[in-house]
Amino acid sequence: MLTPGILLVDKPGGLTSHDVVARTRRAFGTRKVGHAGTLDPMATGLLVIGIEGATRLLTYIVGADKTYSATIRLGAATTTDDAEGEMLDRAADDAVAAITAERIAAGIADLTGPIAQVPSAVSAIKVDGKRAYDRVRAGEEVELAARQVTVSRFDVLARRDTDGFIDLDVIVDCSSGTYIRALARDLGAALGIGGHLTALRRTRVGEFDVADAVGIDALEGASTLTAAAAAARVMPVLHVSEQEARDLRHGKRLHGQSSRLTASEVAAIDPHGALIGVVETRGADIKSAMNMPEVQG
The missing domain is CATH 3.30.2350.10 (Pseudouridine synthase)
Incomplete structure (x- = not known):
């Protein structure tokens, strides 16, 4: 198996x-x-x-949380906020040339920390049961609501000025649900010259x-x-006895044991190193929030 x-x-x-x-x-x-x-x-x-x-x-x-490395191109916006879309208004060369490192740093500072971000219209977010990108491709106008995200790091690693564009190699640490394409779009908009993403790589989850x-x-x-090793990377671990493992698998609570949990979600692991599931507190008790299949090979 x-x-x-x-x-x-x-x-x-x-x-x-x-x-x-x-x-x-x-x-x-x-x-x-x-x-x-x-x-x-x-x-x-x-x-x-x-x-x-x-x-x-x-x-x-x-x-x-996730980490991305990316390249942001300043000087033009696109229909998809990345290089796969059609280019919209391209900024004049003198407007691009006037963008200093200080202005870029100020724009990035405004996009760092807790921010309200409007996701890219060409995204997998569902609008009335249909993916936003499907609606855009069908010619519909899509306006998505802003959502709260956190960008904890937004650092410029390199800058290249080429052919009337500014390319920024950046690294971003952010909360789940953050759109790096939207950061490129919003940085370009704040600088008045447009922006989009030309490369994106996720390096950490x-x-x-x-x-x-x-x-x-x-x-x-x-x-x-x-499953046990992976769970231990995501949440704290609770080591349980054979009897406790059986009880949790059968939907029973560990009565009066809630003080053993150090977080809202904890991985319960049996004496053989198998993941029983994820447990949580319920009053003074510990109960299963998710059980793994009993046979784990």
Whole structure:
């Protein structure tokens, strides 16, 4: 029986996240595969893939903070806020040349910390049950509501002035739900010359790093993190006895044990190192919030 696990994949450009899931299904011989957090086809980098019962963990991974490296092109906006869209108004060369490092730094400072961000219209957000990007492609005008996100780091690593554009290589640490394309769009708008994204790479999801990921051509026989090891990277661990493990699996509470939990979501691991599931407090008790399949290989 296939052991549930978490697979880290370095997605290449040109593939959708669903393409990677489909290839993983073929490589591991199972339909039970999912991912934590979509990457656009243009983007590369870390996809966290759940296999078999470990797909249940993805709910607890998808909300983790993330790190991206990206290239922002200042001097023109596009219809998609990235290089795959049609170019809109291009700024005059003298307007681009007038953009100083100080003005860029001020614009970035305004986009750092807790901010209200309007997602890109060409996104997977659903509007009345239909993906926003499908509505845009059908010719509809889409206006998405601003959402609160946090950009904890937005650093410029390099600047290149070429052909009437300014290209900025940046690194961004941000909360889940932050759109790097929207940061490029909003920085360009604040500077009055437009902006869009030309490259994007996700290098980190929570405690998972792209340095540990396998390439798309190395899925066959790729090693996975056990569900327990993956859960321990996402949340605190509660070690439970054999009897407690049985009780939790059968939906029973651990009465009067809530003081053993140090967070709202905790991974319960049995004496054999298997993940029982995710537990939470209910009054003075501990109860299961999510149970893993009992047979883990």
